[in-house]
Amino acid sequence: xTPNTPxxxxxxxxxxxxxxxxxxxxxxxQDAGHRTAVADGQHPFAVIVxxxxxxxxxxxxxxxxxxxxxVVRTAGHTVGPEVLGSVEYAxxxxxxxxxxxxxxxxxxxxxxxxxxxxxxxxxxxxxxxxVDAVAPSLLxxxxxGIVDADGILDVHxxxxxxxxxxxxxxxxxxVAAGDCAVVxxxxxxxxxxxxxxxxxxxHPLPAPAAPADAAPAALAG
Ligand SMILES: [Zn+2]
Numbered sequence: 001x002t003p004n005t006p007x008x009x010x011x012x013x014x015x016x017x018x019x020x021x022x023x024x025x026x027x028x029x030q031d032a033g034h035r036t037a038v039a040d041g042q043h044p045f046a047v048i049v050x051x052x053x054x055x056x057x058x059x060x061x062x063x064x065x066x067x068x069x070x071v072v073r074t075a076g077h078t079v080g081p082e083v084l085g086s087v088e089y090a091x092x093x094x095x096x097x098x099x100x101x102x103x104x105x106x107x108x109x110x111x112x113x114x115x116x117x118x119x120x121x122x123x124x125x126x127x128x129x130x131v132d133a134v135a136p137s138l139l140x141x142x143x144x145g146i147v148d149a150d151g152i153l154d155v156h157x158x159x160x161x162x163x164x165x166x167x168x169x170x171x172x173x174x175v176a177a178g179d180c181a182v183v184x185x186x187x188x189x190x191x192x193x194x195x196x197x198x199x200x201x202x203h204p205l206p207a208p209a210a211p212a213d214a215a216p217a218a219l220a221g
Contacts, residue, residue: 003045006181009098010143013046014194018065022191029065038067046070047090049160050102051077051109055189069098076109077101077160078133079167088170091180099171099180101164102194103157104187105149110156113138150186157184158198165200175200 003009019025029038031188044067048058052073070090078116090096100218112123113134122128137156141147146155161184165172174180 002043002094004097009096010044010181010183013062013098013100015031017061017192017194018062019063025063027063027065029068031065035066042067042070042094044068044070044090044094044096046098047072047087047096048100048102048220049073049077049079049083049087049164050100051075051104051107053104053107056102056104056187057136061192061194063102063186070094075130076107076134076156077103077111079110079160079164080133083216084164084168087164091174093170095179097180099164099182101157101160101182101184101198102187103153103160103184105189107153110134110149110153114152121195151182153186154197157186160184161198161200 003012016025017026037101046062046068047070048062050056050058050071050073050074056073058071058073059065062069072086074080074083087099091099109130112127113131113201116122116131117135117138123131134156137159138152140159141152141155144155146152160183165175171180171182175182178201182200183196185194186197187194
């Protein structure tokens with residue numbers, strides 16, 4: 001069954017991530033039959049706005065397949081007009097009920113921005129724009145006295161969630177109507193595990209630590 005509410009979608013992602021972490025992935029929806037079945041239309045249950053990092057492949061870390069996830073990736077999950085347009089397409093045209101901002105530890109984009117801020121220099125070419133997009137998160141972290149890499153990452157993920165909602169009234173309206181939720185997740189490269197660091201709205205979504213086999217019971221409600 002395809003999840004069609006924000007909390008069902010989030011539970012499904014956590015269940016898939018747990019399968020991946022524990023080394024028992026099901027690789028759902030990756031067979032030839034499913035490939036044919038989804039050729040005529042897609043109904044992805046989650047949008048993933050993730051970092052481009054090669055170790056952060058959404059379908060792998062959430063143990064999903066074709067037609068499940070609508071994925072937009074930029075280095076440092078920076079969010080410009082094309083990203084917002086892609087997200088709005090998924091939530092309005094495809095009816096996707098969940099948007100996830102997916103960041104991770106040891107993020108090169110965040111490190112590049114930290115280097116740029118600390119040295120007062122800007123990288124050449126379009127990399128400068130990427131650093132400029134991450135810099136406000138660094139300033140916010142500094143204002144809040146957060147100096148450790150994990151803390152800065154959490155701030156950047158939360159800031160990306162807020163930034164998307166502030167800049168996309170289309171997305172904000174879907175969230176206000178209860179049709180969609182936006183969740184910020186942090187991924188650990190070595191453990192393969194995600195955890196929620198921000199979510200809007202903050203009430204109906206299930207506890208992140210729920211084991212995979214508890215998900216169906218939660219869905220029954
Ligand atoms: Zn990254």
